[in-house]
Amino acid sequence: MADLSPTPPPAAPAAPQGVTLVVTELVRPTRVAEYEAWARELHGRLGRHPGFLGVHVLRGESSGTPEYVTLLRFASPEALAAWRESPEYRAALARLPEFTAGEVDYRESVGLEAWFDRPARTTGAPPLWKNVIVGFVGVYPLILLFTWLSRPLVQGWPWWAAILPSAFLATVFLNWPVLPLLSRLLRGWLYPRR
Numbered sequence: 001m002a003d004l005s006p007t008p009p010p011a012a013p014a015a016p017q018g019v020t021l022v023v024t025e026l027v028r029p030t031r032v033a034e035y036e037a038w039a040r041e042l043h044g045r046l047g048r049h050p051g052f053l054g055v056h057v058l059r060g061e062s063s064g065t066p067e068y069v070t071l072l073r074f075a076s077p078e079a080l081a082a083w084r085e086s087p088e089y090r091a092a093l094a095r096l097p098e099f100t101a102g103e104v105d106y107r108e109s110v111g112l113e114a115w116f117d118r119p120a121r122t123t124g125a126p127p128l129w130k131n132v133i134v135g136f137v138g139v140y141p142l143i144l145l146f147t148w149l150s151r152p153l154v155q156g157w158p159w160w161a162a163i164l165p166s167a168f169l170a171t172v173f174l175n176w177p178v179l180p181l182l183s184r185l186l187r188g189w190l191y192p193r194r
Helices: 029-046 077-085 087-098 111-115 128-154 164-185
Strands: 019-026 052-062 065-074 105-110
Touching: 019 077, 029 052, 029 065, 029 087, 065 077, 077 087, 128 164
Parallel strands: none
Antiparallel strands: 019 065, 019 105, 052 065
8 A cells, every 4th residue: 555644845946936836635525524633723823933824725526535725925935945954744643643644745836837726636737828818808807997996096197107006906806716717617728638
């Protein structure tokens, strides 16, 4: 039988921006309630960790088994590395095999790539040109909407400052919920079956 004890993935090289740890877990159907209580407690502890920015949990199903994809956002790779080395994380990781039905997948992502919902059976990311098209389809309507909505507020501002509210709001909404939704809707195109 394969060793299912979790081991933290190796740290990624330093990046000049925040980093997202994407954790994919298949949970035993009989242990879902205990897993969710464990995860809530872990996320509560994580909320007090320096450099932690937020958590987003996507719940789904894979071949009849509950699947949880957790995105943990950190301000820097150093903040993520410090969390991985913390006694709280190590203790929580030791309990994970009680709940999981297989290997746990860890992936570090920088920027928006964490929001592209990669099916479990694929090995690579979609081609860059597809990511660019999905990003454009997501951002263009947001820029139009927020530019129109903020027009009364920014009248008389210099052009470079008048763009700031719509750029900020478009970035926020692009990260959640627009890109996760688009990546799910366009999954068949982003990751065609071979």
